[in-house]
Amino acid sequence: MNCELKTNRVTLREWRENDASALFALAKVPMVGESAGFPPHRDEAESLRVIREIFCKPETYAIISTEDGSLLGCINLFPRHKGESVYEAEEVELGYWLGCPFWGRGLMAEAITLLCSRCFNSSKYKCVVVVGCAKEQNIRSCRVLEKAGFVFVETKDGMCRYELTRMA
Numbered sequence: 719m720n721c722e723l724k725t726n727r728v729t730l731r732e733w734r735e736n737d738a739s740a741l742f743a744l745a746k747v748p749m750v751g752e753s754a755g756f757p758p759h760r761d762e763a764e765s766l767r768v769i770r771e772i773f774c775k776p777e778t779y780a781i782i783s784t785e786d787g788s789l790l791g792c793i794n795l796f797p798r799h800k801g802e803s804v805y806e807a808e809e810v811e812l813g814y815w816l817g818c819p820f821w822g823r824g825l826m827a828e829a830i831t832l833l834c835s836r837c838f839n840s841s842k843y844k845c846v847v848v849v850g851c852a853k854e855q856n857i858r859s860c861r862v863l864e865k866a867g868f869v870f871v872e873t874k875d876g877m878c879r880y881e882l883t884r885m886a
């Protein structure tokens with residue numbers, strides 16, 4: 719079970735089936751999925767299916783407003799190489815998105831910092847590097863990774879790769 723992580727502004731908690739309606743409201747907007755790599759949700763039933771079948775994976779969190787409990791977006795860690803578990807992998811990758819109304823407030827850098835700190839400070843993980851990838855044109859996403867302390871590594875096939883390395 720994912721534990722709950724919190725700052726004054728964002729709370730990361732596991733997804734619940736009753737998030738489906740709020741998820742649909744955010745994920746039906748094409749701009750969100752276009753950058754994050756998923757097609758816009760067509761109806762609430764699809765959002766519920768995503769919660770049940772995809773967001774049930776370990777280290778996949780709903781980003782919630784600490785202030786009023788509303789759903790802001792999603793963040794997850796997954797192993798870079800197929801077949802590994804997120805806890806055993808030496809390299810894990812970040813996935814993340816916010817609903818459009820919540821862009822531009824610095825919320826995602828906060829959520830990323832929270833999740834990476836847990837990853838590096840918990841004996842549950844073997845991870846030494848967290849990788850963040852964003853399309854070259856996704857300036858916001860590249861900037862967020864920099865703000866969260868990630869270091870630019872390379873641009874390949876239009877994708878910028880950033881890394882955050884665990885301190886010895």
Ligand SMILES: CC(C)(COP(=O)(O)OP(=O)(O)OC[C@H]1O[C@@H](n2cnc3c(N)ncnc32)[C@H](O)[C@@H]1OP(=O)(O)O)[C@@H](O)C(=O)NCCC(=O)NCCS
Nearest residue numbers: 753754814815816821822823824825826851852858859861
């Ligand atoms: C990318 C994303 C996660 C950024 O999160 P965020 O919390 O909105 O990011 P921030 O508020 O920290 O803004 C990041 C940068 O975007 C830029 N930015 C912010 N608002 C902007 C605007 N209205 N227009 C243009 N650029 C803007 C700024 O340069 C800012 O950096 P700064 O704080 O140093 O000025 C969010 O926009 C998102 O979810 N987008 C859709 C999904 C996506 O792209 N996911 C990532 C896939 S790799």
